[in-house]
Amino acid sequence: NAGVMQNPRHLVRRRGQEARLRCSPMKGHSHVYWYRQLPEEGLKFMVYLQKENIIDESGMPKERFSAEFPKEGPSILRIQQVVRGDSAAYFCASSPLSGDTYEQYFGPGTRLTVT
Amino acid sequence: AQRVTQPEKLLSVFKGAPVELKCNYSYSGSPELFWYVQYSRQRLQLLLRHISRESIKGFTADLNKGETSFHLKKPFAQEEDSAMYYCALSGGSGNTGKLIFGQGTTLQVKP
Numbered sequence: 001n002a003g004v005m006q007n008p009r010h011l012v013r014r015r016g017q018e019a020r021l022r023c024s025p026m027k028g029h030s031h032v033y034w035y036r037q038l039p040e041e042g043l044k045f046m047v048y049l050q051k052e053n054i055i056d057e058s059g060m061p062k063e064r065f066s067a068e069f070p071k072e073g074p075s076i077l078r079i080q081q082v083v084r085g086d087s088a089a090y091f092c093a094s095s096p097l098s099g100d101t102y103e104q105y106f107g108p109g110t111r112l113t114v115t
Numbered sequence: 116a117q118r119v120t121q122p123e124k125l126l127s128v129f130k131g132a133p134v135e136l137k138c139n140y141s142y143s144g145s146p147e148l149f150w151y152v153q154y155s156r157q158r159l160q161l162l163l164r165h166i167s168r169e170s171i172k173g174f175t176a177d178l179n180k181g182e183t184s185f186h187l188k189k190p191f192a193q194e195e196d197s198a199m200y201y202c203a204l205s206g207g208s209g210n211t212g213k214l215i216f217g218q219g220t221t222l223q224v225k226p
Contacts, residue, residue: 003158033213042119042201042216043159056211091159095212102212106159 002026004094004107005074012113019079019086021110025094032075033104034067037089049075082114117142119204121217128192129225136187136220138176138202147205148178148185149214154198162187162200172196192224 005024013019025032030051035043048056049069060067064082069075079086089111093104118141128134140146150162163171165178165185176187185202202217 031212035214035216040218042121042218043214045213045215048211048213056213059213103161104212104214108158 004092004105006090006092006107006110008110009108010111010113012115013082014115015083016081019082019112021077021079021090021092021112022074023077023092023094023107024074025092026105029094029096029105031095031097031102032069033093033095034075034077035091035093037091037109039088043091046077079112082112084114087112087114117204117215119202119215119217121200121202121220123220124218125221125223127223127225130194131191134187134189134192134196134222134224136200136202136222138185138187138217140183140185140202140204142183142204146178148176149203149205150174150176150185150187151201151203151216152198153201159201192222194224194226197222197224 004026007022011019032049034046036046037043045059047060047067052071064080066078089109091106091109093106095102095104120139122137148165151159152162153159163169174187174189176185178185199219199221201219203214205212205214
């Protein structure tokens with residue numbers, strides 16, 4: 001089992017462009033969490049998805065950010081019209097089921113730099 | 116508000132010395148507390164959780180509800196313990212398992 005995969009590992013975008021971050025969960029996991037880590041801060045929850053459903057998006061900025069987890073393929077975090085403040089490390093984690101009992105397995109992260 | 120506080124950004128100790136990484140939390144309800152660790156060039160991984168009451172790599176953590184703390188301890192630090200440590204709390208409506216992280220503490224174990 002290769003673990004949670006994220007790509008790209010590094011992404012550079014100019015202000016105003018779109019950023020697409022991909023997360024492939026571990027085999028057999030149907031629950032995905034996205035977290036953002038701004039410089040010098042801890043990870044902050046953004047969104048929790050199950051296959052084809054957004055369950056909790058309470059941590060997502062109201063504009064420009066969206067997430068999906070289709071029936072087939074990876075989960076995608078999409079940031080439209082990026083700004084410098086979006087520069088951060090974005091981590092996804094997967095688990096086999098939801099709730100506290102189940103460990104979340106983290107990917108290596110995507111480091112987004114907005115120039 | 117739900118919050119996790121790790122007051123120390125950096126903790127530096129000598130090999131063989133005791134280690135205590137502090138974690139305090141704010142949560143209305145019964146929290147689930149975790150410690151995650153990130154070694155150099157590796158991904159974030161679960162170290163231990165309070166419900167399992169395990170000792171992992173010599174580390175233990177006790178949940179103190181009176182002091183709302185979940186400090187991570189090890190009696191004798193090893194150089195390979197050098198890493199970034201995050202305390203995390205699981206909460207939120209519906210108990211979805213989303214994690215609330217502290218800012219992290221870098222542990223540096225000197226030879």
